[in-house]
Amino acid sequence: MNQPAKFIKSKLLSDILGENFSPVARMRLFSRGVQPNNRLSRYGLAAADKGCLACGNCIDACPVVREKERFQWQQNKRTSMALEAIVGDDCRRCYRCVRSCPQVSKDTKEYVFGFRRTEKFIHVLLAGSIFTLMATGIFLYHYRADIPTFDAGLLGWLHTLAGVLLMLVPILYWKMANGQFRRLLKNSWQWNREADKAWWEEFKAFLRHPVGKVLPHWREFNPYHKFWVCYLCVAIPLLAVTGIINFFSPTMPGEGGWAVFYAIHSLVALCTDLLIITHLYFKLLRFLIRTTADMYKSWKKTGTFHYPFIYDQKKSS
Numbered sequence: 001m002n003q004p005a006k007f008i009k010s011k012l013l014s015d016i017l018g019e020n021f022s023p024v025a026r027m028r029l030f031s032r033g034v035q036p037n038n039r040l041s042r043y044g045l046a047a048a049d050k051g052c053l054a055c056g057n058c059i060d061a062c063p064v065v066r067e068k069e070r071f072q073w074q075q076n077k078r079t080s081m082a083l084e085a086i087v088g089d090d091c092r093r094c095y096r097c098v099r100s101c102p103q104v105s106k107d108t109k110e111y112v113f114g115f116r117r118t119e120k121f122i123h124v125l126l127a128g129s130i131f132t133l134m135a136t137g138i139f140l141y142h143y144r145a146d147i148p149t150f151d152a153g154l155l156g157w158l159h160t161l162a163g164v165l166l167m168l169v170p171i172l173y174w175k176m177a178n179g180q181f182r183r184l185l186k187n188s189w190q191w192n193r194e195a196d197k198a199w200w201e202e203f204k205a206f207l208r209h210p211v212g213k214v215l216p217h218w219r220e221f222n223p224y225h226k227f228w229v230c231y232l233c234v235a236i237p238l239l240a241v242t243g244i245i246n247f248f249s250p251t252m253p254g255e256g257g258w259a260v261f262y263a264i265h266s267l268v269a270l271c272t273d274l275l276i277i278t279h280l281y282f283k284l285l286r287f288l289i290r291t292t293a294d295m296y297k298s299w300k301k302t303g304t305f306h307y308p309f310i311y312d313q314k315k316s317s
């Protein structure tokens with residue numbers, strides 16, 4: 001690969017994909033457009049090879065559009081320009097719009113799909129270590145005295161290995177995806193007092209009246225997301241330090257003068273467990289609940305479990 005092409009892929013594409021803004025329109029600029037086998041050969045009607053076809057694939061694929069508009073019928077609102085207008089800076093960088101666009105070439109899609117692969121791998125390691133620590137920690141805390149010594153020791157070593165993995169996750173993230181790691185920390189520790197306060201007010205109103213109020217926009221660096229990152233930046237070192245002290249303490253956990261470190265470790269772990277349950281709801285369960293509610297409404301209305309009423313033109317007019 002020559003130097004200009006390498007520069008485009010490593011610098012320009014990375015800068016675009018690092019922004020919280022829909023990238024599909026700009027990804028077409030790095031693509032070859034409609035290929036000859038897709039173009040009318042006898043009539044000169046297929047022009048603007050890299051222009052938007054207004055197929056609406058990106059609109060249908062975008063989760064932000066789904067939450068804001070549910071569906072768009074009007075053809076002039078089924079373009080990449082309309083996608084940018086609807087999504088704004090609420091883009092979650094899932095890149096489904098790029099995946100669905102017929103104008104983006106395969107090599108560009110491959111680069112886009114792999115751009116956050118390391119970040120997702122780190123997220124899986126983080127989630128796996130935290131859930132392992134949660135399960136083994138709760139079990140050992142409540143039932144250590146009621147299970148055989150060998151099983152308790154095995155669970156203890158599993159808990160220790162998960163703790164070591166949790167300590168290594170930030171280091172791996174920094175070594176494997178330094179740019180994305182710095183971007184995460186930079187954006188998570190920047191707080192906009194007025195905007196974040198308004199977001200929290202909407203969030204509290206939703207918690208008080210989840211049926212009548214709408215959940216505030218779930219953009220990538222919303223206050224909830226930033227709180228989670230800031231919390232982990234504090235909780236992981238605390239868990240690591242107190243866990244190491246408890247591991248090498250000369251007494252049993254929670255005994256003698258070492259009990260204070262055991263208490264701190266248990267308290268931080270308890271707070272993390274509660275926050276994890278909350279996190280699961282907002283990242284996964286609320287979508288399942290919404291889908292189930294849609295299926296129930298559809299069954300009451302049409303007698304089937306698919307819900308065509310979300311495409312009601314009155315809702316998007």
